Amino acid sequence: MSRHLSLRRRLILAAAPLTVTGLVLAGCAVQSSAASTTSTSSTDDTATETATVVDSDLSAAAVLAANSDVTVVEDDEWSEEDAADISLDGTSASSDSDAVTVDGSTVTITAAGVFRLSGSLDGHVVVAAPDDAQVVLILDDAEISASDSSAITVTSADDVAISLADGSDNSVSDASSYADDAEANAAIYADADLTISGTGTLEVSGNGNDGIASTDDLVILSGTITLDAADDGLRGKDSLTVAGGTIEVTAGGDALKSDQTDDATQGFVAIAGGSVDATSGDDGIAAATDAVVTGGTVTITAGSDASTADDSPKGISAGVVVALDGGKVTVEAVDDAVHSDGSVGIGGGTVTVSSGDDGIHAEQRLEIRDGEATVVESVEGLEATDVAISGGTVDVTSSDDGINAASGTASDTQGGGGMGGGGEQDTGEILTISGGTVRVAAVGDGLDSNGSISITGGTTVVSGPSSAGGQGAVDSNGAIAIDGGEIFVAGSVLVTPTGAQQWVAATVSGSAGDTVKVTDAAGTVVATFEADQSFGAVFYSGPTVTDGAAYAIAVNGVSAATVTEGVNVSGGMGGAGGGGGGGGRRP
Template sequence: MRRRLILPAVPLALAGLVLAGCAVTGVAATGTSGTTSTTDDSATVAVAEIDSDLDPTAVLAANEDATVVGDDEWSAADAIDVTLEGSTATASGDGVSVDGGTVTISAAGVYRLSGDLAGSVVVAAPDDAQVVLVLDGVDITNADGAAISVTTADDVAISLADGSENSVSDAASYDDSAAANAAIYADADLTIGGPGSLVISGNGNDGIASTDDLAIIGGTITVDAADDALRGKDALVISGGTLEVTAGGDALKSDDDEDGTRGYVWISGGDISATNGDDGIAATTDAVITGGTVSISAEGAADAGSKGVSAGVVVAIGDGSVDVSATDDGLHSDGSIGVLGGTVTISAGDDGAHAEAALEIGGGTVTVGQSNEGLEATDITISGGDVAVTASDDGLNGSGDSASDSDGQGGMGGGMTDTGETITISGGTLTVDAGGDGIDSNGSVTVTGGDIVVWGPTSSGNGALDSNGGFDVSGGTLLAVGSSGMAESPDSGSAQAWIAATVSGSAGDEIQITDADGTVVFSTTAEKEFQTVVFSSSDIDADGTYTVSAGATSVTVTAGEAVTGGMGGGMGGGPRGGTAPDGAAGAGERS
């Protein structure tokens, strides 16, 4: 199925999400090759068990291809030399006119620019023209507008000559009616590459802006912009180069809201470092990362909602390295988030990763080192990868718009009503350190595989496990350690046996589980204070007797019996009775 077309007059969150592919197919991986037609990047992504709609390949396939001018489409030997001489310029061939400090290029071709100019370079070529500007040591400063402006052309490329150092700077401000409102502005598809360097000062608004596609395929590019650093309205694709950007607004942006196949950002290569006041990556439709190194620091005020990576439809990560520090969410989607591979590291003031619909992890390494809530979505699925979450509140939170907190207290989830949210874990490794609930669903939790360790809360108002619609375990290994006041155990009807014990310990204590014969079934070292232990694996026999030890304290329990004062799955964050004394075994079968 296809995702919805975003209607300009309808708020994105209300536009009705249809989550299928959202996508593009390939941009050349380097600045030395590539053509206007694009190449498929799917071979680099190993697909795990994940909804195909969130696979980066599927997401890209459903989008309109971005236009990229490859280096093999033109020759520097054909270049017309344009020498910038302060307030004027001279040219060695036709297609160039000079009027004071304005240099106008009016024909298709290759133009090599060198020297300094107090003025602007304007491309006003036929609508079907391809124009290449080779910057070979230029300093262009325009106090009245854009330094380089493309008013008409089909495709334009800016190539940074080998060994060259280039800089452009624009006006300090623009009228609201100004069309060209960036240091480099193009009302056409724009590609920037080459081995040289370029420093861009976007004093009045944006650094680089295109009303069509913007592609970065190479170069060492530094951007300091009052608002957005790089903006491609239809698409922003980055396949190479080294970018260091500072933006008062968004760092990397695509914002077409009239065509559901456009408005996306795709990073397949390059080394990107961004410091921004708003979002690091802001895509009206999709934000896709399949390669490269991306470092984002979203430093806006806490009430500004500065996010690391933000998308209206899908955030899809298949490979590469993504390091995000944000005052709001690290990863955010008004639709869904899918991670198939790569390395993702997040420090967030709010949620580590937040999706209004589905959040799926099928591979890669995802580390949320700091967050309020670690992973939050209506439906959370983990089928592979290595996931580590640290949260001051809930670690995993299956929560949607239908959820309601009956009394507003932490640990109460959505009251005791199953509102349909799901958390499903079938593979991978998951480690959670939570100040609130460790794994919390306002609906159900299903565990069929994977290795799960939950270091839950120390306060009695939360639990290591918390579900409203039941907690079913049929495979994998689960250790959940936390406080006792709101302790929850898996469902009594779970296919895989489990044990639960009320036993206190401190950080550094060894937690050891032995069977009736004295064989050690499981052991680990506690990372924080605790009062209850829940454990499930294929090594636990139904109705078997086990001893759970923590430091010098031990208790004997029977598989399938909930701790006194706690309850089995299905009651969410609702009241769970009093606290059992240390060393008290589970008493009686759960209802």
Template sequence: MRRRLIPLALPLTLAGLVLAGCAVTAQPTGTAQSAAASSVETIGDVDSTIPAAAAELLAANADGTVVRDDEWSVADAATVTLEGSTASSDSAGVSVDGSTVTITAAGVYRLTGTLEGQVVVEAPDDAQVVLVLDGAEIDTVSGSAIQVVTADDVAINLAAGSTNSVSATSSADADASAAIHADSDLTVSGSGSLTVTDSGNDGISATDDLAIIGGTITVDAADDALRGKDSLVVEDGTLTLTAGGDALKSDQEEDAAQGYVWIAGGTIDATAGDDGIDAWTDVLITGGTVSLATEDDGIHSETSLAIAGGEVTIGRSYEAIESADIRIAGGVTLLTSSDDGVNASGTTTSDGGMGGGGMQDSGETLTISGGTLVVDAGGDGLDSNGTIEITGGEVTVYGPTAQNNGALDSNGGITVTGGTLVAIGSTGMAESLEESSAQGWLAATASGSAGSTVQIQDADGTVIAQYAATKTFGSVVFSSSAITDGQSYTVTVDGTSTSVTAGVAAAGGMGGGMGTRR
């Protein structure tokens, strides 16, 4: 069983904070004073405001590193003036060789001006280095524009009111494969703006932890926009990301405690040629506003994926979210996909059967316990190679029009014990809930088109629920606390009514009925 500790903590939202300072040996920087000690923030007890579905995963992840703005002072900064093809500084921690500026000591450095060259950090392994970009423009035609070769923790702070830019043409085959590349932990903070362009590979990349805790950041990258190999955490800031590959990525494959992406706050608007968010282990969203448009998965993780807060909108995707263990526990999630909307898959590598993956329960889980989830899928709406369990929340699924997929699709059965579920889709592969579901449900063969009104009434004619369809459909599955098994209900579509008995599958779906598992 994996045992991991929680990553980067949020002091405003998570309780039980423990700061474990890691001593840093300060080196002389001329006019700059030594940098403050870096710190790793950990949590003993996760705040109860975070739903358990996500808190469990957070408590299992490895520590992340962040350099907070209160750990250093801009008053201590040594000034580095960028002057076209060269630069100048009075600091003993700065050397200039042609168009290459090298920082060799711990400390705070304020960069201003324009440089057609590179800024390189080669500080001691235990050094904390803070680069304050204050009206800085750094461009290079080869390699990284800002490269951290050695240091313990590095921060890039965007000075208040400043506009900064970094551009490069890095190579995926090079040691430094991003416009901003750090072989260390890297934090981006501040309230200024930063535009990063890399026409060769990644935008901002760290081989350890990458934390974004502030700033207005625009990245346009040939491959990945933001990549933290050990972890990628976004706590605050306004991010506009354009990526030929993944927009946000963590890909540490050697440690099950790392390789995660955590979105805790901020605003993210991302367009990706591959995945919007991609993690080797877990993806966790507990806050913020995330808007994604992708050519492949909107959000993909190999292990677990939890949405427990914030607002997530995936306006374009092949599959909107995919993982072996998917947990929706809070927030507002709006998904649009050309194939599956929510796909719990990946525990096994077998392929085949109806639409791939076979028909056996292979252990994947899709659990919905809270929040609002709306799915508009060209393929299956909610799909699990294992089970689907709904215990709370508001779930609305507008499923496929084609008959080879269904609004609901599971290999291990669907159970509902709380919340509200409506699934409107085609009839060919339509699936109903398990008879063992504690909450009442109904299923009806009822046809309509985009704009049709679907109304559900009890025996007294009281309207229990009403929905507006987004596309052509032939089946309706509904479950809420207002439904009682064995009772009669009426499903009306544009004035045409169908009487159904709660807990009884409609005729015509998969296997001669709507796939009720017995």
């Protein structure tokens, strides 16, 4: 029989901001360190600690383990040799099976078994089997068109499978409209668990509402499915799983959806393989709880002219967690490309997004542990109450803030957009970079936090903003602590950080594409990077910068400034936590 796996406890995400432990207090740096994880005592002898990476449960494996496991009918659970034939013939049909009845253009299957449907029917196929029955429908060059109902309706059964016969071309279409209280309101509608497999093709026209819908689990194992729906494309109320196949969905509403809100272990969408190409008027993937991608290729265009588009269609939307740990995900969305009312975790794969608002947004925590995350276009690139980058490659382009740690309850007085800042008050959010490679090109703040910023590892390159206007390349209301890694900045204002690691900075002008080099007194290149925007200031901190040493800064090979470590030449201001600016040596 179908596989039912054990129920696991759901992740519990705190409503309060999920902060990492320890913030660095203001203090003097004493020596260079390649990957320092503790700072020296501050001037008031208060011991300081650096931020650490939290080992959270935002991996795809942890998220899926916290959910109900899915019911699926595997291909090896039934045999094609056992199939009873059903011949479809215009407005009628015929079969030798006692489990099949024909009443005009309605074909009804009343018992468990395997049934092969071939031919064309201007009518309706109904599965009304016992509640413990497993029913398999083999579509073998079947065309089913219903004028006043669903094409295939499952009113009762335990589990139902639709198998697309090898080499077959199949199609289903339904009524152009449904009554508001109609239960069956999709071209294929199942009041049971539904699995789709096989190697044939299936064209689905959901003229009146949804394309394929199940009130329980909907699983696609294989097959080539092309679906056009007036509202939602694929909807599994308890869950929707895509393990394989080639799926193309055009939907006026949500393209892929799970909307169970009564059970916290259900309402999730999981993609483990195959190819999904979705164009939607509303959200591309809409999950009441979790949206999880561990494999396959997912391409989403959210906010099309398909139908009744939402005011804010999102690419991938989840109520609890978005976990992207594999596969290739590409999203274009009118609103947020990736959005969670809880948290977002990226632990692998390739994620490329373009957005009319935030590239990747989480109300609580956004963490990137591995993989490639690229925000091609956005207002704010990455945004969450807490942002933690510990690995992978992150590339952000934004018209406002690049990476923003901000809560939804604060109001912005720093000139940023998005969730908002808290003026000069540290409201507890934290942006942590402890590993990986990060590139940010921002018109607004490059790295921004309403709380604090901690950099302990990785390589970070920030370009912009190209003009001051209240924006800062690295800006926070609390401490900006650098205790490891490398950070390159070509922006409009300078940063005066705390932390153990040394730095150099100067007011130096340049244009997008210019190469900035920092050399020591012996002429050895300490750092080099290319600016993505025009700039008026340069900042660098890395493990080879020595306390009190002299350094030269050149733009395109032309000497622009000679600076001493820890001194802002020609001044500037960092964020509130930077202790101001103005050309003096830090305390």
